[in-house]
Amino acid sequence: MLRLSKLTDYAVVVLVRLAGMEGVQTSPGIAAATGIPEPTVAKVLKTLAASDLVSSQRGAKGGYRLNRPLADLPIADVIAAVDGPIALTACVEGSATGCESQGLCPMRGRWDPVNDAIHKALTRITLADMQTAPRPAFRAPAGRASLQPAAE
Amino acid sequence: MLRLSKLTDYAVVVLVRLAGMEGVQTSPGIAAATGIPEPTVAKVLKTLAASDLVSSQRGAKGGYRLNRPLADLPIADVIAAVDGPIALTACVEGSATGCESQGLCPMRGRWDPVNDAIHKALTRITLADMQTAPRPAFRAPAGRASLQPAAE
DNA sequence: TCAATCAGGACCGATGCAGTCCTGATAATG
């Protein structure tokens, strides 16, 4: 459980890749570099652009560019951009009309502290933290420099 | 996203209900008290029993009983019992054979710190915390003793 | 022996996600 979508995982990979270059990068280019299928990369990029995590340049010589440095990009933002707001139950966030059995459910709103704790934890961790995580990509392919292992 | 299953929500409701009584309680009884359909309650109880969160007494006059007080029951345990281990991606937990593009994925294992943070946050919060959460069910008229079998 | 209750599945429908594709808008270039 608590499984987040693959798209979010892809988004992190794409963003890290995007951070490694100065100019704009195209969807096919990123797809080739990361091994993620091109349509999927395009979809992820569009989603990230909609949330202002990346900027897009249309037309020929266009592409995408990272808006903020990785160290300033909490993973919570990425998850929120791709997977929607971070909420643990369907019964959360002032959806007064969502829960079908409001009168019966004795736990209404009880998940709020849990959600808050998770949100805080996810806001603390940035993509830079994930980039320098202990595990150093044991078989990094060509085109991507091997990351230095960093003790936590 | 990060949505946990309804079953987990039900489990919390059931456990809180279970904590309110001394002796054993039957599935139909809990179903009537909480408004959750009886088969679903039975399923939740069986799952919780499999994880030793509750004890069961078979036969006539049987039922379920809570094993530990709510204050000693972190929400992480409930989630793990109902929804399986807490892990954010499919790429996690030593599944060296799971990821189809190991060589390409530069983020292998990068989610570990995130998972760890979430697990810690979830372990800190117990069911007692959720029971006494700030928000007291803003529209539950009769507290928790609604016996209507969810006409919806 | 009989009835009540849990155990442990199988089973089906609905929901949501992953992934692909299509059509248009924009901008550089010859």
Added chain:
DNA sequence: CATTATCAGGACTGCATCGGTCCTGATTGA
């Protein structure tokens, strides 16, 4: 100005998972 490369924003489908129900035993008290 025409062409081409690229993003924008959908719709669409197949698949997996989950929610929920039900059935057949095993156990135990009366």
